[in-house]
Amino acid sequence: MKQVFTRPESLKDVSTHFCPGCHHGSVHRLVAEALDEFGIRSETIGVASVGCSVFLYGYFDVDVIESPHGRAPAVATGAKRARPDRIVFTYQGDGDLAAIGMSEIIHAANRGEDITVIFVNNTTYGMTGGQMAPTTMPGQKTSTSPYGRDVSKDGAPFKMAELLSNLGGVAFSARVALNSPKNVLQAKKMIKTAFRYQVEKKGFSFIEALAACPTNWGMNPLAANQRVTDEMIPYFPLGVYKNTANL
Amino acid sequence: MQTTTAPEKIFVKGNEAVAMAAIEAGCRCYFGYPITPQSDIPEYLSREFPALGGEFIQAESEIGAINMLLGASATGARAMTSSSGPGISLKQEGISYMAGSELPGVIVDIMRAGPGLGGIDASQADYNQATRGGGHGGYRIIVLAPASVQEMYDLTMLAFDLSDIYRMPAMVLADSVIGQMKESVTPNPRPQVVLPPKEWVVRGRAAGEPQNVVKSLYLGDGEMEAFHWKMQARYQELADRECRWEEVQTGDADLIVTAFGSTSRIAKTAVAMAREAGMKVGLMRPITLFPFPKKAYAQLSERCKLFLDIELSTGQMIDDVRLSIARDADVAFYGRPPGAGSLPTPEELFEQIRKHYQARA
Amino acid sequence: MRYDVFFAGYGGQGVLLAGNLLSYAAIHEGKNVSFFPAYGVEKRGGAAMCTVVFADGDTGSPVVGNPSASVLLNQLSFDKYAAKVKQGGICIVNSSLVNSDGVDLPGVEVILVPMNQIALEMGDVRMVNMVACGAYIEKTGALKAASLEAALKKALPERNHRLIPANVKAMEAGAQATRA
Numbered sequence: 001m002k003q004v005f006t007r008p009e010s011l012k013d014v015s016t017h018f019c020p021g022c023h024h025g026s027v028h029r030l031v032a033e034a035l036d037e038f039g040i041r042s043e044t045i046g047v048a049s050v051g052c053s054v055f056l057y058g059y060f061d062v063d064v065i066e067s068p069h070g071r072a073p074a075v076a077t078g079a080k081r082a083r084p085d086r087i088v089f090t091y092q093g094d095g096d097l098a099a100i101g102m103s104e105i106i107h108a109a110n111r112g113e114d115i116t117v118i119f120v121n122n123t124t125y126g127m128t129g130g131q132m133a134p135t136t137m138p139g140q141k142t143s144t145s146p147y148g149r150d151v152s153k154d155g156a157p158f159k160m161a162e163l164l165s166n167l168g169g170v171a172f173s174a175r176v177a178l179n180s181p182k183n184v185l186q187a188k189k190m191i192k193t194a195f196r197y198q199v200e201k202k203g204f205s206f207i208e209a210l211a212a213c214p215t216n217w218g219m220n221p222l223a224a225n226q227r228v229t230d231e232m233i234p235y236f237p238l239g240v241y242k243n244t245a246n247l
Numbered sequence: 248m249q250t251t252t253a254p255e256k257i258f259v260k261g262n263e264a265v266a267m268a269a270i271e272a273g274c275r276c277y278f279g280y281p282i283t284p285q286s287d288i289p290e291y292l293s294r295e296f297p298a299l300g301g302e303f304i305q306a307e308s309e310i311g312a313i314n315m316l317l318g319a320s321a322t323g324a325r326a327m328t329s330s331s332g333p334g335i336s337l338k339q340e341g342i343s344y345m346a347g348s349e350l351p352g353v354i355v356d357i358m359r360a361g362p363g364l365g366g367i368d369a370s371q372a373d374y375n376q377a378t379r380g381g382g383h384g385g386y387r388i389i390v391l392a393p394a395s396v397q398e399m400y401d402l403t404m405l406a407f408d409l410s411d412i413y414r415m416p417a418m419v420l421a422d423s424v425i426g427q428m429k430e431s432v433t434p435n436p437r438p439q440v441v442l443p444p445k446e447w448v449v450r451g452r453a454a455g456e457p458q459n460v461v462k463s464l465y466l467g468d469g470e471m472e473a474f475h476w477k478m479q480a481r482y483q484e485l486a487d488r489e490c491r492w493e494e495v496q497t498g499d500a501d502l503i504v505t506a507f508g509s510t511s512r513i514a515k516t517a518v519a520m521a522r523e524a525g526m527k528v529g530l531m532r533p534i535t536l537f538p539f540p541k542k543a544y545a546q547l548s549e550r551c552k553l554f555l556d557i558e559l560s561t562g563q564m565i566d567d568v569r570l571s572i573a574r575d576a577d578v579a580f581y582g583r584p585p586g587a588g589s590l591p592t593p594e595e596l597f598e599q600i601r602k603h604y605q606a607r608a
Numbered sequence: 609m610r611y612d613v614f615f616a617g618y619g620g621q622g623v624l625l626a627g628n629l630l631s632y633a634a635i636h637e638g639k640n641v642s643f644f645p646a647y648g649v650e651k652r653g654g655a656a657m658c659t660v661v662f663a664d665g666d667t668g669s670p671v672v673g674n675p676s677a678s679v680l681l682n683q684l685s686f687d688k689y690a691a692k693v694k695q696g697g698i699c700i701v702n703s704s705l706v707n708s709d710g711v712d713l714p715g716v717e718v719i720l721v722p723m724n725q726i727a728l729e730m731g732d733v734r735m736v737n738m739v740a741c742g743a744y745i746e747k748t749g750a751l752k753a754a755s756l757e758a759a760l761k762k763a764l765p766e767r768n769h770r771l772i773p774a775n776v777k778a779m780e781a782g783a784q785a786t787r788a
Binding site for chain 2: 640641644666668669671673674
């Protein structure tokens with residue numbers, strides 16, 4: 001019998017700790033597929049962040065450095081400068097990248113570090129129990145915005161794919177989603193493009209993946225998926241915000 | 248005696264000696280952020296690294312810099328950062344993660360007066376921050392205290408070696424006196440030291456090779472505790488093998504002055520003045536502040552029962568001296584809190600020595 | 609033998625260069641040297657001072673409270689530091705800019721050298737530091753004139769090496785002035 005679907009080699013044969021309906025697993029898989037398809041697993045160094053993505057080393061069958069909260073782009077910078085012959089990627093959530101790590105991501109991007117950043121935006125702090133994130137949407141209730149995010153006090157959510165696209169060092173910046181088969185296929189294409197930029201030494205590449213967090217949103221997986229469609233995508237439009245190949 | 252092959256003496260600032268020694272030690276990755284009084288180090292390396300194929304980054308912050316050090320070190324590269332008080336405080340997060348991840352790496356701290364923005368004058372008030380780990384979690388780092396520009400050079404090279412051997416961050420702890428003054432220095436070649444292979448580095452996991460992970464997260468039952476006991480044993484190994492200190496005329500001393508770094512230099516001249524005046528006074532200068540040379544102090548205190556601890560602070564190393572000496576020995580203290588105009592002179596320290604020496608006799 | 613000398617003046621008088629020059633000369637003679645600078649935040653016009661210690665053995669403290677020799681180039685430094693010179697020491701004073709009338713320094717030999725005037729006569733007032741160095745080595749015998757000449761090559765940037773002969777002459781004039 002012909003096998004038509006299998007686990008990517010870059011992923012370990014283990015089950016994850018992610019909640020049912022969480023999109024982290026899908027993003028992990030797409031990144032692993034990209035590493036497999038470029039044949040770069042044995043050259044890759046992953047940089048884990050703090051949050052639900054901290055266990056990167058437990059799922060990816062690549063060497064991994066775990067970094068302090070928000071500092072993954074600085075850690076990746078050091079690793080890539082010391083080993084320019086390696087493929088270095090960070091994998092960060094929204095609290096990690098867009099709150100405590102805003103300085104590190106902006107400067108690594110602006111320097112045009114030859115790394116790939118995978119940014120998972122689920123509009124909340126997952127690991128610590130659903131607090132308000134820098135990407136929490138206007139009016140969204142979380143455990144630290146129980147009356148809903150008040151834009152007049154908390155500011156508006158950051159749109160990272162757009163923000164980084166304005167920086168000179170960024171070669172590729174795109175936003176994707178995992179809420180439908182069509183979007184998953186599109187996400188795969190974008191993630192591969194991001195890694196291709198690094199393989200070809202073209203500079204900093206950035207993927208923002210809109211993701212569901214059913215547990216902290218207080219929804220079942222289907223409703224959470226629907227929220228990505230109905231609320232997130234209209235506010236965080238999908239697409240390519242910068243592609244130096246098109247310039 | 249000098250051999251004919253000894254390198255010619257050069258005349259450089261303490262900070263420049265650190266940068267030159269880093270290059271000699273094979274360091275080709277430097278990440279830093281400007282702050283007085285250590286900016287000569289990044290300035291020197293930014294000038295010299297391009298021709299050597301080194302990577303120099305002026306980071307967005309000291310937090311960025313220490314994490315770049317973490318990343319470079321995780322790949323096995325010899326890497327360095329440098330800063331002073333306010334910047335070293337920012338680096339504590341990264342230093343804690345490096346300690347937790349058993350990563351080597353050299354951090355140079357050219358102390359300035361604090362707390363807060365403080366001032367740019369010499370200080371020894373970050374002794375506790377350096378020797379107690381500085382960040383969260385209960386760890387130690389190697390701390391070396393140069394007292395001359397020659398030692399800025401030699402101890403920077405030693406810091407790289409010890410850091411690699413014991414897999415923990417190493418700090419060169421000096422201040423603006425040692426950093427800014429110029430002295431004649433012999434630029435010694437890198438010592439030939441057998442270093443353990445870095446089998447733990449992230450390098451890209453090839454087929455058949457184990458996955459290498461550099462991390463400080465331990466969640467399994469007993470894992471974190473086991474880590475702490477392992478590190479405790481390593482600190483003991485350091486104490487057994489790597490303590491370094493200098494003794495001057497302690498053999499017959501009835502009073503032993505003790506000081507590190509810049510103040511030990513001033514104290515040395517004060518001790519010489521006391522000897523000229525007929526007083527039996529010696530000097531004990533710790534070179535490694537962690538590991539602290541406890542046994543050496545204990546031995547000295549078997550015969551000499553009075554120590555005079557001198558610091559450019561209100562007293563921090565004195566705790567380690569107290570814990571090291573015999574129960575029937577005393578430690579007197581003379582300190583000047585750091586800041587403009589507080590650097591003591593040898594004449595001032597001589598008066599202190601005379602006062603305590605006479606009170607005892 | 610251990611020598612220490614304290615230089616002070618205002619920024620622009622070449623105090624730090626003078627300290628560097630003595631340091632290189634001492635290294636040239638195979639001695640250990642410590643040069644400890646201090647200066648105001650201003651590049652020119654602020655206070656500038658340095659302490660140079662050189663010895664065959666250990667230099668000891670880079671900081672000296674009561675120097676055995678002080679070279680004071682302006683009124684402010686004279687007023688502030690002349691009284692600190694050690695008993696039996698020397699104080700070389702730039703009498704072009706310093707009025708020392710009525711100041712008594714018991715146990716200290718005060719040598720008045722009109723350094724600005726001499727430097728001007730030699731062609732450039734900026735050589736006041738060279739005049740001072742010449743006076744210092746002449747009075748103390750701490751270093752040889754030939755060592756200072758050799759040191760000029762190291763202390764001055766390449767582009768200024770053409771000025772070395774004039775600087776050497778200024779040092780000689782400074783030495784000469786102390787013999788008068």
